[in-house]
Amino acid sequence: MTATSAVTAGHGGGSADRGAPVVSFRAVNKNFGAVRAVAGLDLELRAGETVALLGPNGAGKSTALDLLLGLRNPDSGSVAVFGTTPAKAIAAGRVGAMLQSGGLMEDVTVRELVGLACDLHPRAYPVDRVLKDAGIDGIGDRKVNKLSGGQEQRVRFAMATAGANDLIVLDEPTVGMDVTARQAFWATMRGQVEQGRTVLFATHYLEEADAIADRVLVLHRGALIADGTAAEIKARAGARRITFDLDADRDGRIDEAALRGLPRVVGLDITGPTVRIRSDDADATMHAVYALGLYPRNLEVSGLGLEQAFLAITEAAADTATPAATTTATAVTATAEEPGNR
Ligand SMILES: Nc1ncnc2c1ncn2[C@@H]1O[C@H](COP(=O)(O)OP(=O)(O)OP(=O)(O)O)[C@@H](O)[C@H]1O
Numbered sequence: 001m002t003a004t005s006a007v008t009a010g011h012g013g014g015s016a017d018r019g020a021p022v023v024s025f026r027a028v029n030k031n032f033g034a035v036r037a038v039a040g041l042d043l044e045l046r047a048g049e050t051v052a053l054l055g056p057n058g059a060g061k062s063t064a065l066d067l068l069l070g071l072r073n074p075d076s077g078s079v080a081v082f083g084t085t086p087a088k089a090i091a092a093g094r095v096g097a098m099l100q101s102g103g104l105m106e107d108v109t110v111r112e113l114v115g116l117a118c119d120l121h122p123r124a125y126p127v128d129r130v131l132k133d134a135g136i137d138g139i140g141d142r143k144v145n146k147l148s149g150g151q152e153q154r155v156r157f158a159m160a161t162a163g164a165n166d167l168i169v170l171d172e173p174t175v176g177m178d179v180t181a182r183q184a185f186w187a188t189m190r191g192q193v194e195q196g197r198t199v200l201f202a203t204h205y206l207e208e209a210d211a212i213a214d215r216v217l218v219l220h221r222g223a224l225i226a227d228g229t230a231a232e233i234k235a236r237a238g239a240r241r242i243t244f245d246l247d248a249d250r251d252g253r254i255d256e257a258a259l260r261g262l263p264r265v266v267g268l269d270i271t272g273p274t275v276r277i278r279s280d281d282a283d284a285t286m287h288a289v290y291a292l293g294l295y296p297r298n299l300e301v302s303g304l305g306l307e308q309a310f311l312a313i314t315e316a317a318a319d320t321a322t323p324a325a326t327t328t329a330t331a332v333t334a335t336a337e338e339p340g341n342r
Contacts, residue, residue: 121163149176
């Protein structure tokens, strides 16, 4: 899909219906041959939410966004946008999208290209405003084929926000941007959120999800394995990380079974004398360590970042033998502490 075709026409006005959910997936399946790209996905987005869609490579994020935008049809289940089909919601101009694959017309200026997007939008904003809001008013006269990757992304963003859409869908919008450009981009995006828009963005930058989103969805093998605030997802994965050294017993061993049986432990790793525990209640776990008569040395207790929580829950989901469609967020509690999570 081109970025141009992502810019849609219609009556939107920056305020979503309060009644119908903005987006609703019901038992949606999408296969590509033997690959289950989206597997029994149930999902609802509500007006005004800023939602991050996370998941490892191949988790089904882009496919889910394609289904949401009516670019693909589900094999089974249903997708509704503003209470109607994606095609009708898009034809009504309520959805703006910025997709990974959006090619840009090359032999035109930034202003001409964004102006075209405005021309196609019945509730368009003036092109100067769109350029300014996207932070590209300074490069309006530059040819599109002379832009850096980060500038191209901003042009795509401008085209997706050329008019008064109620929902903005962004597939990895900050790919190719440096840290400064990313920060500037999200400052721009916050302006859109403040105008009452619902925003759904797929990202691999977990710090973006943590900082920007008020809701985080984690997809794995096409199924939703976690849905909550970043704080809730961290808590679900075991919010605290406890590290200490233990002296071995007379046989030169550390009693792993006793440590595994400690209360509130959701992950355990023992390397030499060093014990690493993930716990959802560090106080309760440590009280029990002392009650066992152990004498931990070099004790450290720290919070788990979203990145570590994300790794923990996707690894837990990968470890379960159940099909992706039936995997739930409770799988988080089955994870073992992995060295890679630290
Ligand atoms: N057109 C297609 N034909 C065949 N398989 C596809 C097609 N599109 C996606 N897939 C497969 O479907 C699965 C989900 O892919 P998708 O692109 O939705 O994942 P993603 O979460 O967006 O990944 P990434 O983070 O790498 O962009 C993958 O296994 C992918 O190889």
